[in-house]
Structures are given as structure tokens and as C-alpha cells.
Amino acid sequence: MSVRSRTLAFVALAVIALTLVACGGDDKKQEDASRAASVNGLPSATATTAARARGESSPAPSGVPAASASAAPAGIQPPKVGAVLARVVVPAIQMDAEVETKSINVRGEMEDPSGKDHAAWYDFSEFPGFGGNAVFSGHVDWFTGELGVFGRMRDLKDGDEIVLRLSDGMDMTYKVSSSILYESAKAPVGEITGRTAKDSLTFITCEGAFSRSAQDYSHRRVVRAERVA
Numbered sequence: 001m002s003v004r005s006r007t008l009a010f011v012a013l014a015v016i017a018l019t020l021v022a023c024g025g026d027d028k029k030q031e032d033a034s035r036a037a038s039v040n041g042l043p044s045a046t047a048t049t050a051a052r053a054r055g056e057s058s059p060a061p062s063g064v065p066a067a068s069a070s071a072a073p074a075g076i077q078p079p080k081v082g083a084v085l086a087r088v089v090v091p092a093i094q095m096d097a098e099v100e101t102k103s104i105n106v107r108g109e110m111e112d113p114s115g116k117d118h119a120a121w122y123d124f125s126e127f128p129g130f131g132g133n134a135v136f137s138g139h140v141d142w143f144t145g146e147l148g149v150f151g152r153m154r155d156l157k158d159g160d161e162i163v164l165r166l167s168d169g170m171d172m173t174y175k176v177s178s179s180i181l182y183e184s185a186k187a188p189v190g191e192i193t194g195r196t197a198k199d200s201l202t203f204i205t206c207e208g209a210f211s212r213s214a215q216d217y218s219h220r221r222v223v224r225a226e227r228v229a
Contacts, residue, residue, distance in 0.1 A: 024206035
């Protein structure tokens with residue numbers, strides 16, 4: 001998705017409980033790659049709607065944050081208007097993945113990534129490079145038994161680099177600042193997907209025990225990284 005205006009349709013999501021993506025599974029994946037996730041969240045699905053609910057200013061319609069919104073770190077170049085997310089590269093876990101754009105369905109659930117090798121960026125979150133929180137997800141495994149794109153996310157440590165590559169060749173470098181494992185039912189969705197003071201990436205994937213009856217994993221791994229270059 002390009003750096004562009006966010007649709008006003010997301011305003012309606014302010015009254016829907018956001019549900020975290022489910023990023024692992026069994027053969028149900030083959031039948032329904034967009035099955036419902038399982039973590040009940042908090043109201044206010046987007047940074048824009050949350051800000052409006054609090055009476056705060058929202059990002060500018062152009063997609064470039066207004067002066068009062070979070071900004072890229074001083075001295076670090078923001079992306080050019082029109083650039084799109086191309087790949088995410090994480091050398092420490094030998095990951096180099098295509099980035100696709102996903103959204104929220106009518107039930108207030110984050111849509112699943114379309115395949116085991118795709119990292120999804122969610123268009124209710126910030127576009128990387130302008131400050132705030134860019135939210136991503138990826139599968140931990142696949143119905144074939146193969147490892148998913150985020151299958152080794154648990155191995156990341158503080159200081160590991162994450163590089164976002166844009167369509168115009170620009171690279172933005174982030175460093176891991178935290179890696180937290182949450183019980184699915186207790187995950188603080190507002191904290192995970194909401195605005196951050198610093199230009200950040202948030203990566204979400206499944207972990208823990210898989211329940212065939214619930215068709216979901218017991219935990220969510222959430223890795224956050226902050227921009228350094």
C-alpha cells in the first residue's frame with residue numbers, strides 16, 4: 001500500500017472490538033485462509049478513530065502525519081509519497097519476505113496473511129517511517145507442516161535489526177526493543193496495535209499450544225522494534 005489517505009470507512013470501526021490476527025494453524029488453513037482469529041480486543045481499531053474518540057488530532061488526509069502527530073526521528077529521512085512497502089528483511093532469523101497490505105474484516109478481526117511466506121502490514125496502522133506504530137503479522141506455520149514466515153520470530157533478541165525495503169529502493173532500519181509472549185485471551189490489544197511515541201514496528205504471530213477444537217494457538221508473540229536509520 002502506498003503512502004496515501006486512509007479511508008474514512010475505518011471510522012465505523014471505533015465501535016467494534018478489534019481482534020488480533022491468528023497466524024498459525026492446521027489443514028483448516030487450506031479450506032479457509034481468512035478464518036476468524038481468537039483474541040478479543042478493545043474498542044478503537046485505528047489510531048485515527050482512537051484519536052478522534054479522545055478529541056485529539058488525526059493524521060493528515062495525505063497520509064503524511066500532521067505537525068502535531070508523531071514524526072520520524074530527527075535527522076532520519078521519511079519515505080517519499082508514492083512509495084510502497086516491498087519487503088521486510090530480518091538477518092538474524094534469515095527472513096526476507098514480501099509485504100502485502102491487509103485490513104480489518106466486517107467482524108472487527110485483523111485479516112490473516114494470505115500465505116505462509118507473506119508478511120502482512122495493516123492499513124489501520126501507521127505507514128512506517130512517519131512515527132507511530134506500524135503493525136505487521138505473519139504465520140508461524142502452515143497446514144503442510146512447513147515453517148511460516150514468522151516461524152522464528154521468538155528467536156529475536158533486543159538489538160537485532162529489521163529492515164523495511166520500499167518500492168523505490170529506500171531501506172529503513174529498525175532495532176528490536178522488546179519481545180513479549182502473551183496468553184491469547186489476555187493480550188492487551190490496545191497496547192499492541194495502538195499509537196506509539198516512537199517510530200515503531202510491531203510484529204504479531206502465534207505461539208504456544210495449538211487447540212484443534214478452538215483452531216487457534218494459546219499465545220501470541222509480539223515483537224516491537226524502533227527506527228534507527
